[in-house]
Amino acid sequence: MGKYKYEWRLIMVLTIICVVSGGILGLVNALTEPVIKAQEELAQQKALQEALPSATVFRAEKATLEALKQSGSTGLVEVYRGLRDEQPAGFVFIVDQQGYASLIRMAIGITQAGNLAGVNVISQSETPGLGAKVTNAEFLTQQAFQEATSESQLAVTKDKGEVDAITSATISSRAVVRGVNAALAAGHSLLAAENEIGGAVSD
Amino acid sequence: MTKWEIFKNGVFNENPTFRLILGMCSTLAITTAVVNGIGMGLALTLVLVGSNVIISLLRNVIPKEIRIPAYVVVIATFTTIVDKTMAAATPDLHGVLGIFIPLIVVNCIVLARAEAYASKHNAIESTMDGLGMGAGYTVALLVVCVIRELLGTGTLLQAKDFGFAGFHLFAEDMGVKLLILPPGAFLTLGLLLAGINWYVAKREEKKHD
Incomplete structure (x- = not known):
């Protein structure tokens, strides 16, 4: 491993960045998804009601x-x-x-x-x-x-x-x-x- | 440069739209109404400040060989956060801006500032740069929006989706329809750029005399 130390570092840094980003996105998605769903249903209901x-x-x-x-x-x-x-x-x-x-x-x-x-x-x-x-x-x-x-x-x-x-x-x-x-x-x-x-x- | 000068640089000397000619596709596409301009400007500013700060903080950690993929991941993360938050908080505006929010990922302004500024400056300076560039982009969008919406439809700040009728300045039928259509975007932006370049050239000349 010692020979490719720098290359390993590249892989590690990019992996960490991706994992952290993925984690944050998962959290944001969990928080916003129910709200977005509720709003879509509300909009749908409103459209049906108006029709x-x-x-x-x-x-x-x-x-x-x-x-x-x-x-x-x-x-x-x-x-x-x-x-x-x-x-x-x-x-x-x-x-x-x-x-x-x-x-x-x-x-x-x-x-x-x-x-x-x-x-x-x-x-x-x-x-x-x-x-x-x-x-x-x-x-x-x-x-x-x-x-x-x-x-x-x-x-x-x-x-x-x-x-x-x-x-x-x-x-x-x-x-x-x-x-x-x-x-x-x-x-x-x-x-x-x-x-x-x-x-x-x-x- | 003081913090204020960094901010001013983004709005005037290096205005991303009028001086650096970056982010043209969103400028041409969404500037049919002032409301769109405000929404898009705010969304881009949020992404720009967020990605600038993170990239500036990580500038000594990210090796230069992988800086572009790393920047793109950071920018994409912020864009998705803004996209999801807008969809949840302001579904109407999100509906109008639709495809352009995800496209912030490949908006050259964000990547350009990450590469040219945030990767070489500290977090506070990068924040100011993000705010300044965001404000410059927003101001530029608003200038184009006001011209196109006002002359094209005779209204200002019309936002039907939000139940706001806007200011009606003259009958809609008197509007120059061409300005609302895609060619109107090119004409408006082209004439504005020509005017600004002429002004800048003249000022430069005076300095040399």
């Missing part, structure tokens, strides 16, 4: 999601059953769609009656001042969205539709409309399936 205000409890439906994906629904990430006083109050769909510069993730609520309850953009990194305006209430609560039902197929005015796109951000607006359409179609098939069984089945 479907009439429900109070949301339950993830993994089997339904798989079934919808099998039947060719695109962009669906999660499906939630909205409940109010143990009674079904509708669905919330978490949908991803490619915008102009980023993936736009949104929560879209559909009431048990088949109406579009709300559209809420959870995350996006579109161009500030242009595509980022898809988060604006003026866009998301416009009449075309408020009047939509699970049977609607929406489109922006440029594509001869009824949704007023954001000025110079047609691509971002189209992405949101695509997401809404995917949710409406999924909601339509789910609600139709329930009504066939008799409507009383909540699960």
Whole structure:
């Protein structure tokens, strides 16, 4: 060992630095992880609530999601059953769609009656001042969205539709409309399936 | 140099963004809103001060053959701490700055100061250097942010994620959209650099006369 004394020193110093760093990082992670998790859940809950205000409890439906994906629904990430006083109050769909510069993730609520309850953009990194305006209430609560039902197929005015796109951000607006359409179609098939069984089945 | 001079050096003479032209990618990418500039500036300052102090304390322990990997580990550790802490404490700001926080690891400013300053000076001087360079970077970001946000959207300090509407100085439709887009970053930074270089050159000339 004497021959390579200096080399051993190099290895020791770097190893010690790495081990100490690793230890500190483990500690920081243990301290922050629960807080980050809690905050993510809180944000998720808030997004679901805004998409479907009439429900109070949301339950993830993994089997339904798989079934919808099998039947060719695109962009669906999660499906939630909205409940109010143990009674079904509708669905919330978490949908991803490619915008102009980023993936736009949104929560879209559909009431048990088949109406579009709300559209809420959870995350996006579109161009500030242009595509980022898809988060604006003026866009998301416009009449075309408020009047939509699970049977609607929406489109922006440029594509001869009824949704007023954001000025110079047609691509971002189209992405949101695509997401809404995917949710409406999924909601339509789910609600139709329930009504066939008799409507009383909540699960 | 006194402590104050070390600090001032980072803000003016050796401003990392305007004079050393370091850390350009984050400067170009995040300067669309003043809030982003403040967040990014603070995050980088924290990492810079932390890594400068540790590297300065270890400067006689770390053999020169392995100094670069050692510096990178120290910097990466501080970056991860800042990243995790921000995600826990200010999730909204963390969401906006997203990818740029982890990228502080390879931000040339941090590694450059470790190599050029902290490895040759004591901990107190290195702290001042970190604070000064961090402040210089933050000030530079803010200058670019103010120009781009104000002229691009007509607002200042808009922070929707925090429920703060900011100051609306003129109608948003009157804004020069180009400034918000990536080319606007290059134009703004380029013109600022040209202006500063012109001023510095003129001052130098006067000194020689």
